[in-house]
Amino acid sequence: MTLKGFVDKSVKDLSALYPEAEAKSMVIRLLSHHLELPEYCYLSDPERKIFAAEQRRLDEAMEDLLKWRPLQYVLGFTDFGGRSFKVSEGVLIPRPETEELFGIIVDGLSERELDEEQDFNVLDVGTGSGCLAWSLSAELTGAQVFGCDISDKALRVAGKQKVKSTEGPVSRPVFFLADMLKPPPAGLPQFDIIVSNPPYVLESERSQMRPNVLDYEPEPALFVPDDDPLLFYRALHSWTKLLLREGGVCYFEINERFGREVADLFGPCTTVLQDINGRDRFVKYFNKA
Helix, strand or coil, rough: CCCHHHHHHHHHHHHCCCCCCHHHHHHHHHHHHCCCCCHHHHHCCCCCCCCCHHHHHHHHHHHHHHHCHHHHHHHHHEEECCCEEECCCCCCCCHHHHHHHHHHHHCCCCCCCCCCCCCEEEECCCCCHHHHHHHHHHHHCEEEEEEECCCCCHHHHHHHCCCEEEEEEECCCEECCCCCCCCCCCCCCEEEEECCCEEEEHHHHHHHCCEEEEHHHHHHCCEEEEECCCCHHHHHHHHHHHHHEEEEEEEEECCCHHHHHHHHHHCCEEEEECCCCCEEEEEECCCCC
């Protein structure tokens, strides 16, 4: 089979599950990864033959995709903030909104906060794959980044990430086991930044989600009871009161339906921020001295 033949057939098959444009993007990424070729290869060299060993790997991967297994799990990695991160079943796949949040945090830092001569601590609550914690560590030279999660599996994945920076070695975040619904562990420092993407999808919103999410990604990292949508934000508010130093900032990802409620919970100096699609998606809280 040729590159063009594989793309045409696979897009047709996968379009039974996904919109055609999304299916094509997935197939091209799969082809590029397994054949170690640029993504435009099927256009620049459409008649290039796929060898038998290559075809077996591609066929196995396509079988997984046709079972709704997420592309990121099939590949074993995902891109976040210009870097590659390992992901696997049991660990939430980072969303574009969380990547936006990363950009907001970095853009919001002042030169004073980046002073390497001062202690600067960052906490990622519910770190999952560790993509946000590692990315912040790579960007905030001299900061000590911490990441916690209730999932042992997530922490194992986070701890095994290999992250590079153009500035040199990236300081490894401190990862630890913690349940955000309980008080934070003793011995933690005061933090300049606390960030979290807690579970915020309502149980009633399940019907709007595809099997690639519902059948594969960890439910505890996604869903919150309909009758208590602010469950994790109340817990984060408690953590913030204990751990956020004066002048520190919190950034939380939210369900677009509850931006005002989350902002009211944290009180004055709280701002609701929109994502690239104009939806209320983040809350920023400044602990005014």
